[in-house]
Amino acid sequence: MSASNGNLVLVVDDIEENLKVLSETLVQAGFHPLQAKSGERALQVAAAAKPDLILLDIKMPGMDGFEAIERLKADPATADIPVIFISALNQIEDKVRGFQAGAVDYVSKPFQKEEVVARVGTHLRLRTALRNVENERAKSELLLSALLPESVATELKETGTSEPRFFDDVSILFSDLVDFTSRSATLEPRVLIAELNEMTGAFDRIMRERGCERIKTIGDAYFAASGIPEPNPDHAFCLVGAAVAMLDWLEERNRTAPIEWKMRIGVHSGAAVAGIVGVSRYIYDVFGDTVNIASRMEGASKPMEINISGATLNLLGGRFDCESRGAVPVKGSEPLEMYWVKRTPK
Structure with a gap:
């Protein structure tokens, strides 16, 4: 599938073999992967390409995954991109920290290809559904603004009446x-x-x-x-x-x-x-x-x-x-x- 179909996935890992395996797995499942070998590079690619989802390793030289997700969530241009941590850190404390940082999911290494594909697919479908809801809400708000005075439309949106x-x-x-x-x-x-x-x-x-x-x-x-x-x-x-x-x-x-x-x-x-x-x-x-x-x-x-x-x-x-x-x-x-x-x- 093409990147325009909502299947653009940024894979971030400092190990070349992991990047290769994950990218091949995603391509076989119909996704369109991008690669980054560091947290710093991940920020650049995310800002430029606006991927639909990010698979993010935690233990990397320089900027690790926790700092990378903090920077991603602080930038309005990338804040709403869902992030799945994929890491050998599998202690409960690591997973809790990952979710608290803003991750939507956590996959432990060594990973199963089928699990990665299933989790990526689920969160991309959720993201598409959320976008559809937001688009419909924007249309409804535009229609309300066309039908009602601005202050009345605002009151209706905020209070329901x-x-x-x-x-x-x-x-x-x-x-x-x-x-x-x-x-x-x-x-x-x-x-x-x-x-x-x-x-x-x-x-x-x-x-x-x-x-x-x-x-x-x-x-x-x-x-x-x-x-x-x-x-x-x-x-x-x-x-x-x-x-x-x-x-x-x-x-x-x-x-x-x-x-x-x-x-x-x-x-x-x-x-x-x-x-x-x-x-x-x-x-x-x-x-x-x-x-x-x-x-x-x-x-x-x-x-x-x-x-x-x-x-x-x-x-x-x-x-x-x-x-x-x-x-x-x-x-x-x-x-x-x-x-x-x-x-x-x-």
């Missing part, structure tokens, strides 16, 4: 593409998804740059928040600034893109509850009247405009020029005070 939280002061944004349903019917699925991916990717970047959080997308709708899950006393200004940047980016894109889109945005500020929903599939979601009113702000907006509530206006501290629309009727609620946001901050 994430408690829902009440936030008394946040801002919520909804955006919606104008005439999306009718226009999407005329586009090939591949083109449609590519358009949405490009816009969503740009909006996500804008949110990250301003300390805001995309909660989710619902078709062409984009749902974001500021002050969740990390409190932000300036949440309204950050999210309105993100809304301005979203429209600016879309306008710039429309100058050269073959397909032009227009978008409505609405923002409202208030209290909300946020937490993970689902058991086998996680979704971080936000609930409450603030979310509902933000959605109504978007519904009452116009193409390429940002419509905000009086609650959001009061938190901006005059840092954006805003134009009053008066009390605007909304479905299922009393008329709400609304304001157009000018896109240039004061």
Whole structure:
């Protein structure tokens, strides 16, 4: 087998005959051996070749096996390589010292070839299984990071759960593409998804740059928040600034893109509850009247405009020029005070 199949074994022994016999035995069993005749040389080969396992003699001139394994385990580049001691030192004290130093196994000399092959094979299979587990864990953590806010994902990984939280002061944004349903019917699925991916990717970047959080997308709708899950006393200004940047980016894109889109945005500020929903599939979601009113702000907006509530206006501290629309009727609620946001901050 080739070294790329996880069968690269470094054999370390100062006696030439032992190196020869062990190497021949490993080759016959389908492994790929490397050789080193001293502890010093073993460190060099291990650092360069990154073997999958090391068979390490103990009694050698200069650096012995105990010092060699100590150096291997102290180096992050070689620390996780399993080491099997193979030695004529067969007292229980020697074996205990070997395991305490970090060895995964101990073979006494004179050795039986079948035993060496069996132990090497077992530990290589264990190493492969451990790598597979680590790879799957890395994939799971990457997926969690993509689905959940960073702090929530970290809490879930560390504790196995994430408690829902009440936030008394946040801002919520909804955006919606104008005439999306009718226009999407005329586009090939591949083109449609590519358009949405490009816009969503740009909006996500804008949110990250301003300390805001995309909660989710619902078709062409984009749902974001500021002050969740990390409190932000300036949440309204950050999210309105993100809304301005979203429209600016879309306008710039429309100058050269073959397909032009227009978008409505609405923002409202208030209290909300946020937490993970689902058991086998996680979704971080936000609930409450603030979310509902933000959605109504978007519904009452116009193409390429940002419509905000009086609650959001009061938190901006005059840092954006805003134009009053008066009390605007909304479905299922009393008329709400609304304001157009000018896109240039004061």
